[in-house]
Amino acid sequence: MPPPNPTFSPLYQQIKGLLIQSLQDGEWKPGELIPSETELAVRYGVSQGTVRKAIDELAAENLVVRKQGRGTFVATHNEAKAEYRFLRLAADDVNTGKPKSSYLAVDRVRANSHVAKLLDIKPSDSVFVVKRVLRFDGVPQILDEIWLPASQYKGLTLERLQSWNSTLYGFLESAFGVRMLRAIETIKAVSAEPEQAEVLQVPVGAPLLLVERQSMTYADQPVELRRGWYLTDRFSYKNELY
Amino acid sequence: MPPPNPTFSPLYQQIKGLLIQSLQDGEWKPGELIPSETELAVRYGVSQGTVRKAIDELAAENLVVRKQGRGTFVATHNEAKAEYRFLRLAADDVNTGKPKSSYLAVDRVRANSHVAKLLDIKPSDSVFVVKRVLRFDGVPQILDEIWLPASQYKGLTLERLQSWNSTLYGFLESAFGVRMLRAIETIKAVSAEPEQAEVLQVPVGAPLLLVERQSMTYADQPVELRRGWYLTDRFSYKNELY
DNA sequence: GAGTGGTCTAGACCACCCG
DNA sequence: GGGTGGTCTAGACCACTCG
Numbered sequence: 001m002p003p004p005n006p007t008f009s010p011l012y013q014q015i016k017g018l019l020i021q022s023l024q025d026g027e028w029k030p031g032e033l034i035p036s037e038t039e040l041a042v043r044y045g046v047s048q049g050t051v052r053k054a055i056d057e058l059a060a061e062n063l064v065v066r067k068q069g070r071g072t073f074v075a076t077h078n079e080a081k082a083e084y085r086f087l088r089l090a091a092d093d094v095n096t097g098k099p100k101s102s103y104l105a106v107d108r109v110r111a112n113s114h115v116a117k118l119l120d121i122k123p124s125d126s127v128f129v130v131k132r133v134l135r136f137d138g139v140p141q142i143l144d145e146i147w148l149p150a151s152q153y154k155g156l157t158l159e160r161l162q163s164w165n166s167t168l169y170g171f172l173e174s175a176f177g178v179r180m181l182r183a184i185e186t187i188k189a190v191s192a193e194p195e196q197a198e199v200l201q202v203p204v205g206a207p208l209l210l211v212e213r214q215s216m217t218y219a220d221q222p223v224e225l226r227r228g229w230y231l232t233d234r235f236s237y238k239n240e241l242y
Numbered sequence: 243m244p245p246p247n248p249t250f251s252p253l254y255q256q257i258k259g260l261l262i263q264s265l266q267d268g269e270w271k272p273g274e275l276i277p278s279e280t281e282l283a284v285r286y287g288v289s290q291g292t293v294r295k296a297i298d299e300l301a302a303e304n305l306v307v308r309k310q311g312r313g314t315f316v317a318t319h320n321e322a323k324a325e326y327r328f329l330r331l332a333a334d335d336v337n338t339g340k341p342k343s344s345y346l347a348v349d350r351v352r353a354n355s356h357v358a359k360l361l362d363i364k365p366s367d368s369v370f371v372v373k374r375v376l377r378f379d380g381v382p383q384i385l386d387e388i389w390l391p392a393s394q395y396k397g398l399t400l401e402r403l404q405s406w407n408s409t410l411y412g413f414l415e416s417a418f419g420v421r422m423l424r425a426i427e428t429i430k431a432v433s434a435e436p437e438q439a440e441v442l443q444v445p446v447g448a449p450l451l452l453v454e455r456q457s458m459t460y461a462d463q464p465v466e467l468r469r470g471w472y473l474t475d476r477f478s479y480k481n482e483l484y
Numbered sequence: 485g486a487g488t489g490g491t492c493t494a495g496a497c498c499a500c501c502c503g
Numbered sequence: 504g505g506g507t508g509g510t511c512t513a514g515a516c517c518a519c520t521c522g
Contacts, residue, residue, distance in 0.1 A: 008499070010510060036488060047512045052489085062484050068489050069519030086483045092428075183483040186334075188474035189431040189449035207431035207449040213483075232430035239481055241328045241425040241455075242304050250518070252491060278507060289493045294508085310508050311500035 015044055016054040023063065023074060024218040030076035030173055034064065037072075063181060077169035077180065084167060086183055086213070088237050089141065089230055096136045101168065104131040106158040108150060115147050118214050118225050126150040130161065132168075133199055141235055143199045146226040152178060178223050183215040187237065196229045209237060257286055258296040265305065265316060266460040272318035272415055276306065279314075305423060319411035319422065326409060328425055328455070330479050331383065331472055338378045343410065346373040348400040350392060357389050360456050360467050368392040372403065374410075375441055383477055385441045388468040394420060420465050425457040429479065438471045451479060 019040075028034045037055065041048040055072060058064040062085075065073045076082060084099065107129045116123040127147045134142035146168075148156065153176050164171045172178045190210045197204045209230035217223045230237065261282075270276045279297065283290040297314060300306040304327075307315045318324060326341065349371045358365040369389045376384035388410075390398065395418050406413045414420045434448045442450070451472035459465045472479065 012510075038488090049513085050511060053510085055489095066489065067520085069487080069521080071488055071520095088481070088483075181484075185481045185483060186478040187429065187451065187481065188478050189451045189472070191449050205447075207433050209429065209431045209451075230431070236428040236430050239330070239427045239429065241330075241427060242423075254491075280507090291494085292492060295491085297508095308508065309501085311502080311506080313507055 011046060012050045012053040012057075015040075015046060015051060016057055018044065019054055019058060020063070020218065026177070028074050030074050030179065031078065032074050033071045034074060061181070075179075077167055077173050083170075086169075086180070086215075088185075088239060089232075089235050090238050091136065091235055093234070099134045099136050099141070102133045102135065103158055103161040104133065106130050106156060106161065111147070111149075115225055119147065119149050119222050121149050121151075128153055128156050130156075130168075132161075136235070140200050141231045143196050143229045144226055145228075146224065148172075148224055152176060152223060172224075179217050180215045180224065181217055182220070183213050183224075185211055185213045187211050190229075192229070200229065200231045202231065208232070211237070253288055254292045254295040254299075257282075257288060257293060258299055260286065261296060261300060262305070262460065268419070270316050272316050272421065273320065274316050275313045276316060303423070317421075319409055319415050325412075328411075328422070328457075330427075330481060331474075331477050332480050333378065333477050335476070341376045341378050341383070344375045344377065345400055345403040346375065348372050348398060348403065353389070353391075357467055361389065361391050361464050363391050363393075370395060370398050372398075372410075374403075378477070382442050383473045385438050385471045386468055387470075388466065390414075390466055394418060394465060414466075421459050422457045422466065423459055424462070425455050425466075427453055427455045429453050432471075434471070442471065442473045444473065450474070453479070 019034075022028060034040075035043070037048050037051045040051045044051065055064060055066070059066050059072075062075055065075050067073065077085065087099070108126055109129055111119065111121060111123055111125055111127045113123050115127060116125065119127070121127075127149055130144070130146040130148065132144050132146070133140050134144065153172070156175075160175070161168075161171065169180050172180070188210045190208055192200065192202055192204055192206045192208050194204050196208060197206065200208070202208075209228075209232055211228040211230055213224070213226045213228070214222050215224035215226075261276075264270060276282075277285070279290050279293045282293045286293065297306060297308070301308050301314075304317055307317050309315065319327065329341070350368055351371055353361065353363060353365055353367055353369045355365050357369060358367065361369070363369075369391055372386070372388040372390065374386050374388070375382050376386065392398075395414070398418075402417070403410075403413065411422050414422070430452045432450055432452045434442065434444055434446055434450050436446050438450060439446045439448065444450075451470075451474055453470040453472055455466070455468045455470070456464055457466035457468075
């Protein structure tokens with residue numbers, strides 16, 4: 001009787017790893033069609049069902065999008081359905097229009113220890129700090145302060161952001177090839193400081209949600225850190241629990 | 243050539259429906275072992291793979307828990323791993339002990355229109371209102387106000403809650419057979435009113451998270467509505483985005 | 485019609501758990 | 504050793520999309 005293998009790893013997991021590697025290497029770019037399941041099965045020398053199970057998991061993690069009758073596509077932030085995929089703020093009553101960003105400033109500074117730790121860089125490394133406002137139907141609802149490691153976003157300027165007319169993540173994906181796959185948010189209630197109060201047009205001291213988001217790309221590498229102050233008088237942060 | 247069927251529903255979805263019905267009917271109770279995949283395959287006259295796919299989805303929705311080598315169990319709120327399954331508040335730094343509930347009051351009142359709407363009952367129907375405090379390491383962090391439709395929780399009293407030494411959902415499951423499967427939370431930032439300020443030991447006006455939760459059982463029937471005021475000085479509401 | 489993902493089956497073998 | 508879920512395969516057929 002053979003001893004059980006202590007480092008057992010299912011075939012489909014190994015295939016999944018290979019697929020992720022190809023995605024990360026840019027063999028298939030965001031929005032593109034990847035090879036069919038049967039094609040990949042031949043390529044890796046496994047059955048089609050095994051490839052299917054690997055792709056199933058990638059689809060569950062939103063790295064890839066299946067479309068019956070058409071094929072499997074690399075997920076992208078540049079399409080209607082994925083716009084504001086990570087935005088959890090929604091109006092309480094009727095539907096609103098899509099939010100619109102106004103970029104206020106882009107600065108280049110040195111990371112403080114908190115930012116450096118969460119971006120997994122050295123405290124002396126330089127980062128871009130982006131400030132922007134998100135408006136729904138013209139009403140400012142979110143003030144964002146976004147830290148981006150300068151090394152991965154060479155050439156970022158306020159002008160380029162302002163001339164882009166879609167989402168930030170779509171821009172970062174198109175301009176720098178950085179794909180946001182996953183994020184962790186930690187939420188607190190705070191009182192508005194003068195800076196936030198002015199932008200969001202509320203009294204100093206008004207209660208705001210403070211949402212800190214750490215975004216990751218492949219291999220869970222952090223590539224963005226942001227702090228958002230959310231006005232929640234007529235909007236709410238929505239979350240589903242299972 | 244046969245025309246495509248417009249009301250096509252995969253076999254495994256139909257099996258899934260039958261399994262949910264059996265769960266809802268109490269054929270298998272929380273914590274119990276359900277029949278093996280092969281057994282169910284015989285019972286429903288389908289292949290084992292089809293049953294597997296149905297159970298896979300139930301497991302993904304946390305209605306059921308798979309344990310390799312042992313079998314598949316009906317999910318329950320009365321086990322260590324599922325305790326505080328829906329609680330998203332966690333300490334910022336080091337680990338804390340498990341939270342402890344103190345029940346302050348149970349009242350029987352008529353639902354107002356807001357509560358009635360979210361519980362899908364008539365405004366004149368009576369509901370229990372439970373007030374409690376959640377403490378981490380003895381420090382009060384959450385004040386909860388919980389509405390429960392009286393018709394489904396006959397005989398609920400403050401004494402019974404106080405003598406129960408596990409989670410509320412575990413109690414409601416054991417005492418009334420009501421299983422919380424899914425919930426939707428909407429989160430706002432508010433200023434502490436005197437009542438909350440006193441319990442949470444903060445100044446009036448201090449910023450708090452206001453978390454409103456609507457919990458559902460089978461068939462998405464709402465069976466609980468709660469409002470929690472969360473103190474977020476050393477704790478945060480955590481959320482993952484994909 | 486040709487190609488893709490989606491379903492369903494049947495059978496083999498593996499890893500895990502328990503008595 | 505016997506039972507359970509977990510993996511892997513091969514093949515058939517279906518639903519959907521597009522040219």
